[in-house]
Amino acid sequence: MEWLTDEERQGLFDTFERDAFHLEMRDVYRVEDEVEPLRKWRQGVWTEEEAAQWWEPWLVKMRKATGEGRTVRRLRIVTEPITDYTRFLWEGTRFNVSAGEDVRWLPRHLVPEGTVLPPEDVWLFDDSRLIFNHFDERALSMRMERVRDPEMIALVVQVRDALWPLAIPHEEYRPV
Structure with a gap:
């Protein structure tokens, strides 16, 4: 495996x-820097200002890429009814979209049968x-791997x- 530094x-x-x-x-997901924001969100004390500040480092990258005419797309395949964690992401996705990301949601039951x-x-x-x-096994992100297999790349493109x-644009998706 070729791990990214x-x-x-x-x-x-x-x-x-x-x-x-x-593709998510x-x-x-268990992400170290999301523990506190998720806790505050669940308690209903996560303010708009805190959310905007928390998302900002990612948004800087997205604004730069999309401002240069590059496309950033995100497809989230989700089980309905959605988890609290997915609702937390859904509520925050407005920040991604405001920075130029095209984010879409696909309920898992709408993935065509036989899709690999x-x-x-x-x-x-x-x-x-x-x-x-x-x-x-705890859904904690461990490492990122560069994959050079042309067949796997072709599968992901497909x-x-x-x-x-088939996916629903963020502005239209209403989670169940």
Whole structure:
């Protein structure tokens, strides 16, 4: 396996030319820097100002990429009824969209039968650079792997092209 270094991971959005596509397929993620925001959100004390500040580092990257005419797309396959965690993401996705990301939601039951999905969440850059995000049994993101297998890259392109038109734009999706 070819693991990305922290520097490579940080620079992913500086090096793509046209299109970045993210496929997320988990209903729960455990991310260290989300623990406190999620706790506050669940308690109803997560303010708009705190949310905006928390999202800002990501939004800077997205504004830069989309401001240069590059496309950033995110497809979230979700189980309905959605988890609290997914609702937390759904509520915050307005920030992603405001920075130029095109985010869509696809209820898992609408994924066509027989669709072969990649084994992990992925980032695909310019239809040629594929990154797997590996998770442990607790849904904790562990490491990112560069995948050079042309067949896996082709599979992800095929999945994206088949599922993207079926997915619901963020502005229209009403989670169950």
